[in-house]
Amino acid sequence: MNIRRIMEDNTGSNPQSVGLTEKLKSWLSWSWTYVCFIWLTMVLVMIYVLWSPLKLQESLTSASVFLNTLTPKFYVALTGTSSLISGLILIFEWWYFRKYGTSFIEQVSVSHLRPLLGGVESSSTTGLFSSVNGDAEPRPSVSECKVWRNPLNLFRGAEYNRYTWVTGKEPLTYYDMNLSAQDHQTFFTGDTQQLKPEDAVMQKAWRERNPQARIRAAYQAIELNHDCAAAYVLLAEEEATTITEAERLFKKALTIAGKDINLLVYIKRRLAMCARKLGRIKEAVKMMRDLMKEFPLLGMLNIHENLLEALLELQAYADVQAVLAKYDDISLPKSATICYTSALLKARAVSDKFSPEAASRRGLSTAEMNAVEAIHRAVEFNPHVPKYLLEMKSLILPPEHILKRGDSEAVAYAFFHLQHWKRAEGALNLLHCTWEGTFRIIPYPLEKGHLFYPYPGCTETADRELLPAFHEVSVYPKKELPFFILFTAGLCSFTAILAMLTHQFPDLMGVFAKAFFSTLFAPLGFFADKMESFLPSSFWHQLTRI
Numbered sequence: 001m002n003i004r005r006i007m008e009d010n011t012g013s014n015p016q017s018v019g020l021t022e023k024l025k026s027w028l029s030w031s032w033t034y035v036c037f038i039w040l041t042m043v044l045v046m047i048y049v050l051w052s053p054l055k056l057q058e059s060l061t062s063a064s065v066f067l068n069t070l071t072p073k074f075y076v077a078l079t080g081t082s083s084l085i086s087g088l089i090l091i092f093e094w095w096y097f098r099k100y101g102t103s104f105i106e107q108v109s110v111s112h113l114r115p116l117l118g119g120v121e122s123s124s125t126t127g128l129f130s131s132v133n134g135d136a137e138p139r140p141s142v143s144e145c146k147v148w149r150n151p152l153n154l155f156r157g158a159e160y161n162r163y164t165w166v167t168g169k170e171p172l173t174y175y176d177m178n179l180s181a182q183d184h185q186t187f188f189t190g191d192t193q194q195l196k197p198e199d200a201v202m203q204k205a206w207r208e209r210n211p212q213a214r215i216r217a218a219y220q221a222i223e224l225n226h227d228c229a230a231a232y233v234l235l236a237e238e239e240a241t242t243i244t245e246a247e248r249l250f251k252k253a254l255t256i257a258g259k260d261i262n263l264l265v266y267i268k269r270r271l272a273m274c275a276r277k278l279g280r281i282k283e284a285v286k287m288m289r290d291l292m293k294e295f296p297l298l299g300m301l302n303i304h305e306n307l308l309e310a311l312l313e314l315q316a317y318a319d320v321q322a323v324l325a326k327y328d329d330i331s332l333p334k335s336a337t338i339c340y341t342s343a344l345l346k347a348r349a350v351s352d353k354f355s356p357e358a359a360s361r362r363g364l365s366t367a368e369m370n371a372v373e374a375i376h377r378a379v380e381f382n383p384h385v386p387k388y389l390l391e392m393k394s395l396i397l398p399p400e401h402i403l404k405r406g407d408s409e410a411v412a413y414a415f416f417h418l419q420h421w422k423r424a425e426g427a428l429n430l431l432h433c434t435w436e437g438t439f440r441i442i443p444y445p446l447e448k449g450h451l452f453y454p455y456p457g458c459t460e461t462a463d464r465e466l467l468p469a470f471h472e473v474s475v476y477p478k479k480e481l482p483f484f485i486l487f488t489a490g491l492c493s494f495t496a497i498l499a500m501l502t503h504q505f506p507d508l509m510g511v512f513a514k515a516f517f518s519t520l521f522a523p524l525g526f527f528a529d530k531m532e533s534f535l536p537s538s539f540w541h542q543l544t545r546i
Contacts, residue, residue: 079499247274339378351426388414406459
């Protein structure tokens with residue numbers, strides 16, 4: 001049952017109470033503006049009425065005398081302090097925006113003040129996009145942005161750890177590793193009601209945060225049962241420091257895996273990836289094809305993406321096209337690998353002779369138009385990829401999990417496929433000339449897509465969890481600076497200029513300040529004079545007596 005059906009059922013269960021609540025909210029929201037206006041009017045009237053009894057004129061006179069006795073140093077200190085405070089707020093707002101992608105003041109206002117004023121949160125499910133048949137559907141929320149396991153994820157011991165030893169940086173986030181631990185627990189332990197002693201040890205091993213603790217637990221499981229295949233899988237993933245050693249441990253695990261389908265699929269896939277990394281590409285392709293034939297129902301593991309990458313390395317483009325014909329179907333979920341590989345094949349057919357100058361004179365041929373449309377399609381699906389393929393952004397090691405259409409998927413795709421684009425002569429040049437044209441096709445604001453559903457707004461949050469802190473996450477669409485950052489920047493600059501001018505030209509700034517305030521309060525004096533001339537003096541006398 002979808003979200004809309006649930007909401008309709010809940011609304012239909014008690015329409016009178018919901019209708020009364022909605023009417024009350026709308027009335028409060030409507031009346032809020034008028035209440036504020038009436039309150040402001042009453043304050044002005046009370047100030048005018050109590051002007052004489054409270055001797056407000058004398059108080060203002062004494063205050064003006066006090067302000068006139070202040071030295072310019074006081075005003076320099078006042079404006080300097082204001083500039084310092086607004087500068088600190090600006091620095092904090094900028095840091096918060098860079099880290100979380102939003103303004104702190106704006107977030108607090110929306111979260112705490114807007115509901116009190118009868119507003120509706122912008123993050124609700126009222127954002128709409130069109131489905132294929134034109135019906136309105138709720139836009140995906142953050143919780144609906146599904147994270148997928150990276151089909152080509154690297155080996156921790158032989159690849160990720162070597163990066164850490166060389167650079168001192170951690171390429172994987174705790175969130176990413178925790179997702180992998182959950183995957184392994186679900187994939188390898190099976191029925192938790194009938195756990196063997198070694199399985200119980202391995203279940204704890206996957207949850208261990210310390211790599212050495214996981215490795216010790218794996219050896220402990222092997223001591224309990226020498227045929228514990230899951231323990232050898234863990235050692236191959238995390239203790240093996242070379243691909244050759246990892247392959248040896250996976251082969252050992254394969255001989256004792258038995259009939260556990262999950263283990264067999266995982267081990268055979270990793271063995272195929274080991275063969276690919278060791279240069280035995282034809283062997284890897286054969287292993288992947290056999291695995292897909294043996295377990296055709298495990299399409300969600302995306303083994304075809306491993307196969308596509310290996311076939312591209314062999315430059316077997318006809319076989320690549322055959323795989324795309326099967327998996328680049330409208331009824332199947334897309335990925336950056338599917339979309340960009342399709343674009344690469346079409347670009348490769350025309351890119352070696354493509355020239356922007358010649359194309360602008362004679363127009364695009366049918367093949368060139370097909371290639372450009374394929375690039376636009378791929379860019380609409382994931383707009384982060386071109387900057388990595390064109391080396392406008394630096395690459396990092398891909399995470400173990402990716403978010404489709406997000407920066408994490410773009411990193412993972414470009415890490416493995418950049419070499420294939422470079423091998424196709426002129427393909428990167430064609431991509432460079434045409435990829436930005438995609439954004440002129442996509443409707444703005446992004447409430448509707450062109451070939452796909454609108455770009456989800458939850459990718460930035462998930463990508464920041466998946467990618468390491470030293471990587472600058474790519475954000476689409478590019479966010480404009482919030483109003484409060486611009487406001488505090490302007491306030492800081494303005495008060496700093498006032499402080500400097502007051503320090504350099506104290507007399508001139510004093511004359512300017514008096515002229516400014518006299519001009520500012522002139523409308524109030526004019527309003528008071530008109531009120532005295534319009535109403536009889538006896539009326540004001542009675543009011544002051546009250």
